[in-house]
Amino acid sequence: MLRFIVLLFLNFISLFFSIVKAQNLEKIPCDNASYHQFDFWIGDWEVFDTNGKLIGVNLVKSLHDACAIQENWMSLNGESSGTSFSYYDASDKKWHQLWIDNKGFVLKTSGYLVDNEMILQSSLVQEQNTAYSNKIIWKKNNEDTVTQTWQRVDNNNKLIKEVFKGIYKRKKH
Numbered sequence: 454m455l456r457f458i459v460l461l462f463l464n465f466i467s468l469f470f471s472i473v474k475a476q477n478l479e480k481i482p483c484d485n486a487s488y489h490q491f492d493f494w495i496g497d498w499e500v501f502d503t504n505g506k507l508i509g510v511n512l513v514k515s516l517h518d519a520c521a522i523q524e525n526w527m528s529l530n531g532e533s534s535g536t537s538f539s540y541y542d543a544s545d546k547k548w549h550q551l552w553i554d555n556k557g558f559v560l561k562t563s564g565y566l567v568d569n570e571m572i573l574q575s576s577l578v579q580e581q582n583t584a585y586s587n588k589i590i591w592k593k594n595n596e597d598t599v600t601q602t603w604q605r606v607d608n609n610n611k612l613i614k615e616v617f618k619g620i621y622k623r624k625k626h
Contacts, residue, residue, distance in 0.1 A: 481518055481519075482518070482520065483517075483518055483519045483520035483541070484518075484519065487541050487543070487546070488519050488520065488541045489519065490541070490548070490566040490571065491522055491539060491541075491548060491566070491571050491591075492515070492519075493591075493593040493599060494513050494522065494524075494571070494591055494593075494599055494621075495513050495514060495515050495522060496513055496621075496623050496624075497510075497512050497513075497623065497624045497626070498510065498511045498512070498513065498599075498621040498622065498623060498624060499621070499622050499624055500526075500601075500619045500620070500621055500622075501619065501620045501622060502618070502619065502620075503618050503620070507529055508528060508529055508619065509526060509527055509528040509529050509533070509619075510526075510527055510529075510624075511524060511525065511526045511527075511621065512524075512525045513525070520540060521538055521539065521540045522538070522539040522540070523536065523537070523538055523539075524536060524537040524538075524539070524552075526554075533554065533555065533556075534554065534555045535552060535553060535554030535555060535558075536552075536553055536554075537550050537551060537552040537553070538550065538551050539573075545563075547563045547564060547565060548563060548564055548565065548566070548571065548573060549561070549562070549563045549573075550562045550563070550573050550589075560575060560587055561575060561576075562574055562575045562587065562588075562589060569592065569593060570590050570591065570592045570593075571590070571591040572588065572589075572590050573588070573589050574586050574587065574588045574589075574606075575587040575588075577608060583613075584607065584608050585605045585606060585607055585608075585613055586605070586606055586608075587603065587604070587605060587616070588603070588604045588605075588606050588610075589601065589602070589603045589604075590602045590604070596623075597622060597623040598620060598621060598622055598623070599620075599621040600618070600619070600620055600621070601617070601618070601619045601621065602615065602617070602618045603615070603616040603617040603618070604616065
């Protein structure tokens, strides 16, 4: 009987410490590599057009233990500003972005990292006998520069128009 009580006591102690250890090994939910594919865009940036003219600034930061990325854009002349939230959704294995600007424009895109480029695309937009989607590509050039290209493409993914092209240069602090 004493032997039974000792074994029961030892099992109880073992279970207790297993539970305590499991609680202390807190898992960070957004810590696998997929959640960090867009980290190259995180930073404090000056944004230049293709002629080298400074056109704005963009502060891009990681939020909520790397579960989201927030962009804060402001044009140099102050006429254009906007914020986006980007996140990786493990349920569909895609990146998603929601952009909202000071003119009331809302853009929802989703996509993947392909060959070192983050490519996000909207669903098809019908506008005056034309169907297009917005396709935005971020390309890491090196540790201190990223190129962002915003295109309108047709339903065959052929370029209709380049809406924006900006060269992000990391601010030197």
